[in-house]
Amino acid sequence: MKNNISAPDRYLRLMAGLMAYGSASAMRRGSVGKSILMAFGAMKVAEGVTGWCPVTELVGRLTRTESRDAQYSNPAAESSVRRQSNKEKGEPEGGRDLKAQRRSDNNRQSRSADADSIPEHTHTDEDV
Numbered sequence: 001m002k003n004n005i006s007a008p009d010r011y012l013r014l015m016a017g018l019m020a021y022g023s024a025s026a027m028r029r030g031s032v033g034k035s036i037l038m039a040f041g042a043m044k045v046a047e048g049v050t051g052w053c054p055v056t057e058l059v060g061r062l063t064r065t066e067s068r069d070a071q072y073s074n075p076a077a078e079s080s081v082r083r084q085s086n087k088e089k090g091e092p093e094g095g096r097d098l099k100a101q102r103r104s105d106n107n108r109q110s111r112s113a114d115a116d117s118i119p120e121h122t123h124t125d126e127d128v
Contacts, residue, residue, distance in 0.1 A: 003051035004060065014048025017041045 005013070021041030027034040047053045 001050070001052045004056050005047065005051055005053050010048045010051050012048075013044045013053075017044025017046075017048060020044060 018041065020037050024034050024037035024041060027037070
């Protein structure tokens with residue numbers, strides 16, 4: 001089995017499992033809550049030790065399957081998934097980088113505004 005939880009998550013699960021198991025051992029005998037809490041604590045300790053969580057694995061498989069099914073069942077969804085992945089990668093849509101285009105347009109506008117603000121006549125010592 002491959003690890004599917006991170007190291008900090010492993011430590012957190014291990015500590016939570018030990019706390020749950022310890023709390024359950026302090027409860028009175030024969031209660032249903034004690035059995036459930038002990039089982040939960042043992043499960044969390046096992047996940048912390050092995051680094052593998054069956055629930056995380058199941059959720060990961062379900063989400064991969066759903067996205068793959070949506071991609072292949074609808075051609076429009078496939079193109080939107082492709083466009084979304086391009087956006088995530090930072091690739092330009094339609095071959096143009098829109099952010100760079102906007103930046104250059106803004107730079108041109110600010111340069112023309114600066115040129116307009118320069119007066120035609122500059123002050124000299126004689127004007128003062």
